[in-house]
Amino acid sequence: MSDLTLQDWVARAQSLTIEGRAFIDGAYVDAADGNTRPTQNPATGEVLAQVASCGPVDSDRAVASAKAVFEAGTWSNLAPAERKKVMVRWAELIEANAEELALLESLDVGKPISDTLNVDVPAAARTIRWSGEAIDKFYDQVAPTPHDTLALVTRLPLGVVAAIVPWNFPFSTTAWKIAPAIATGNSVVLKPASNTPLTALRVAGLAKEAGLPDGVLQVLPGPGGSLGSHLAKHMDVEGLTFTGSTPVGKMLMGYAGESNLKRTFLELGGKSPNIVFADANLEKAAAMAATAVFYNGGQTCTAGTRLLVQRSIHDEFMAKVIEHAQGWMPGNPLDPATSMGPMVDEAQYNTVAEYVRIGCDEGATLAFGGKRVEVTAGGYYHEPTIFTGANNQMRIAQEEIFGPVMTVIPFDTEAEAIAIANDSIFGLAGAVWSRDINVAHRVAKAVRVGTMGINNYFGGDMTVPFGGFKQSGNGRDKSMHAFDDYTELKTTWVEFD
Template sequence: MSVQNTKPQNLQEWQALATSVKIEGRAFINGRYVDALSGNTRTTHNPANGEALAQIACCGPEDADLAVHVARETFESGTWSTMPPTERKKVLVRFAELIEAHRVEIALLESLDAGKPIADAMAVDVPGAATTIRWSGEAIDKLYDEVAPTGPGALGLITRMPLGVVAAIVPWNFPLSTTAWKLGPALATGNSVILKPASSTPLTAIKLAGLARAAGLPDGVLNVLPGPGSSLGKALGLHMDIDCLTFTGSTAVGKTLTGYAGQSNLKRTFLELGGKSPNIVFADADLDRAAEAAAMAIFYNQGETCTAGSRLLVEKRIAEVFTEKVRKAARHFKPGHPQDPNTAMGALIDRSQSDTVAYYVAKGLEQGAQLVCGGRPVEAVAGGYYFEPTVFRGVTGDMTIAREEIFGPVLSVMEFESEAEALAIANDSIYGLAAGIWTNNLGRAHRLARDIRAGSVWVNNYFGGDITVPFGGFKQSGNGRDKSLHALDKYCELKSTWIDLG
């Protein structure tokens, strides 16, 4: 039974709809849903109330071997890898249309699985995923190979070739969005894909597999394996017949996966990892607009966002006034039931993450930061995992909350007196994923945007951009890029063919 695509209007209607949705928990291999070879399953839980949500196939190394074998055979058969780009485009466009047609069901699964506000899932995650798949498909038949500028006696051809078998491991904070960011370019360029969703949030990935097949994707091109990173993720990282590993998640796990690639076949590995992003506000900025954006930058998605503006750098002479504006803006993010359309901040993923956030709050207080607001877990819904929007002032660069990624709704306000000091604080991090700059000084905006070591810099906005611009990090925030035409290159090999014309 599939949920009808009529958007519910309130919490009660969403909850009623949740009782009718059929949750598929099996793996997807060679075009059909199957149990794990071991028969093992694991229970996932709803972050909103802590209750059991679904029984999910618990795949292991033996399932990885099977999926890789299927993906390799499919790739070598050429049914997808050598299909004309115009035909691959048609399949991916149909895939995007099916995502849109099932948007209510997909948004509901995402909200139930991840604790994400249903309003965000409907307005951002689902349409964003459809756009990514469609755009990647539309782009692929508009990319030309090259002819090198040789002399008259030779012809030099530069052609793109699909890599082969791609393993994509995606995180629990944006499971649908990051899945689309991997699938779009990997499939468009002709690869076979093995997708491993996070253990706690597999539902939309499993759903998408069936939609892709319905859109005409040949069997074996997309395989979805839910299972733990400690065994299944390791098996994919070490597998000798996987050509590429793409991962979004923590820096620690990214380092481990890079090691697996080195221990095995030197598979191409690119990573989108953690962040501790600076959001810099100068006195000449539109302070009301900047304060609203600063709250959004840290409290959106419960702060479980790799690009979260968790370090708010404020010019000293406006620090007190601006911090108060942010405190007031934070009230909009009162934790609430994820399936309530009025909720702006939902549930943290689980108790462990809630405990982690509480640990960092305690560490901030212990090291002398001043608590402006929040700082406590709350029971917005019985049994769920909710945390107040939290703001610290008086944070210095040596404090733990200024240096480590918390992945929760905790903001550290730091002060600076000059542009040079702001730049130094911004770059004083092992991470380099994103940054925000708020100023009406055009020269300053350009200087800082150039000199901040981050993959994305937003001027007078936060979270800006669309599918046309690349996304990824500097330093220990990773390598490679998702989104844009640059992502397509990551899933291709370049071949040079030199022909002697005599």
């Protein structure tokens, strides 16, 4: 925790030096054509910095550098214990620069400074340290073959991996991608979201300072439509990892198929069910129901935006949820007391406002919120919003809004709750609240999602995999399972004379 005040953070923001150039072959450089793009502060609409807007020429240069260092073996052939030392040092440098990184993330994304300082930056450091610490404990195998043979099953890095990360958790999601990829010996070309590139650019410099060889990590800010597609189609990119929307994920998988069938792993959208039974701890469930939707302004792929409430407690429970929602009114993200900041930009604010209109037109009851809030001039602030009287066929129940909008759907029976929960193209996360261990485990098992909480939401840490079913994606971030995405299995069969 920090004892810095709003005034302290504002003063630091005014004196902050922001790096906006791309990071290629171990150095900060301008885009080849000199193009830049402004990155804005969502809290004020003011321009923070002009950031390099990279294109195919920059992409080709970065991939060539990444491939050259990979083939040279400077990093890819380094002993795992030596790679670990660099990654642990990298994590230490992130922690040493935590306040600067937290401020960059808060200004660039609009996240509350209390979250960036106490959640996002520590999580990124832990991901990099954990992946480094794990890599020299990741053993190959000897298969149980006949006595006159020896079969070795080894893991080899893919080569050059392109990582395309989103704007909602830029720093922590970047760490989820680059840490296991780099730990296993790959070279990475990272494309941050075009509107939130700042922490990615800064952490690349810290990686170099930690001893990561030039070319192992490149950072290319730029537009997804041209730069992202070029990387996805690049014949020298052997792996592609992406977190973002389902439509974009489908396009990237298509590009991989059009090119060299690069290994492609996608963490995509969600419309997660949060199921509350009448026998649950209603106070705890209500507090977490609000947190599950309004944390990070609802700009969270795992957000529990479909709240399924057993009909017998609906009115009582929703009164509690609305009371907790009042504690999520947006505020200045540089104020340590703020729990929810603005939407990331004007386009996302407009999307949220449009879905509020759609929910009203569909006949749902606007039970709380639904309006713009003026916190700081020029900011994109939206109230926490709750719709009741909804059904699962409504667009607000089926489509990912990516904002602070909760859709409440009543149910009567366990079977009905499971059917509603699974009636979605997504399968990322969810939760069930019940004191009956049988009900809780039956429902948790039956709901088709990658992460399911029992009497909790947002559960999990680096030791467990994260990813989704159905159109929420494939592959897994976090845990030892993430290493599977960035390595190839090779069999070596030996026969004795």
